[in-house]
Amino acid sequence: MNRLAAQFSVGSPSAYLRTAVFALGAQSALALAYLVATDAGLASPRTLAIPFVWVTAAVIGVRHAERPSSGPRVRLIAALVGIGYGLVLGWFTGAIGVTSGAAAGVDVLTLPPWWGPMLRYQGSFVSLFLFPYQAVGYAALAYLVSLAVRDVAEYGTSAGAAGLIALGSCASCALPVVAAVGSALGGVGLGLGSVPVAGGDTYLLATVAYVLSVAVLTVRPTIK
Template structure:
């Protein structure tokens, strides 16, 4: 049985110390934040059970239902938990304009707003999709269609609010470059994930795979984006 040399031991020790230092630098949730997270989860679960009992909706594939509930719970936690830093009226207006523009981009890229469907039915209806994705308010019109699924609406609103908070903090911290939407790399991930199938086109094996895994991909990107925008490494936290 071989033993480690002194140099190898030193390397492993340095790597371990680096990992521990990185872990200790990560933000630790406060008691208040944990309570708000618990409240968001409880609220989502209660709404889910009420929705299933009061409608004809079914869980369907558990994986997709779990994703929908996860989107809503995390989105509500973000909206409940963020305390925006004080800022001037001009800064808040600029941040609000960027956040609204970001939400609109997400809504279009994520399919909340689409063009008219030839031969589609016009008017307003409610679709009882699996929890999180339903109840979906659907509007069909001659100019555009709306597919308002709770998971997407709440999730995209949470991301937009995080962008708003990021812009306000960036102005207060004099961080350059963050105001530009696409200079914030993590901000553009949900947009890229939503548009990835159009890059390859339909009918290809890659497009089929991306479509099959679109809920997995979008959920992963959503969670990673929330973590990065909530933690915001580089802001001196």
């Protein structure tokens, strides 16, 4: 029988709020310990707030997203798609790159909390520029995308409408990529090696796109 009734898996606001409070508390404790242990400085309130928004959204999404039942083969395919998506997103945002020169080694920059400690690595073939909050955010988004792929595999055997409903939720994963491309075309740098400045629209656009993507992928519809 075709499963055409769609129901969004929205949890109670109090459950989301409890998770958010826990995530913010844990981030604040880690940030304080980081400031005490290093000579990292602070930045503007807006700049400091962006990583907290990303990580909090990531924790809420991973904690409350519906996990569809799938066989080992579907789980493997979904995991590969999620990893692939994470790599593509890292590529467009400049977190992952390809080098052709000699290896320059690895160093760690003590930027403000959750912007740092930032890993900067340049090898013979691959370069990495990873802000901690972006690493957490991309990993969470890749996981949520893999869950949406499992939905598509599950509901694709039903009527086409059911598969489209599930696929529609996964379409939101393009938002951070679009934001990254727009930022790159705008020519706004990431401020690597210095205190980041979030006064322009680059980081704000990426943050809005990220939160929307996590929200849609977290409350994606289930088909009954």
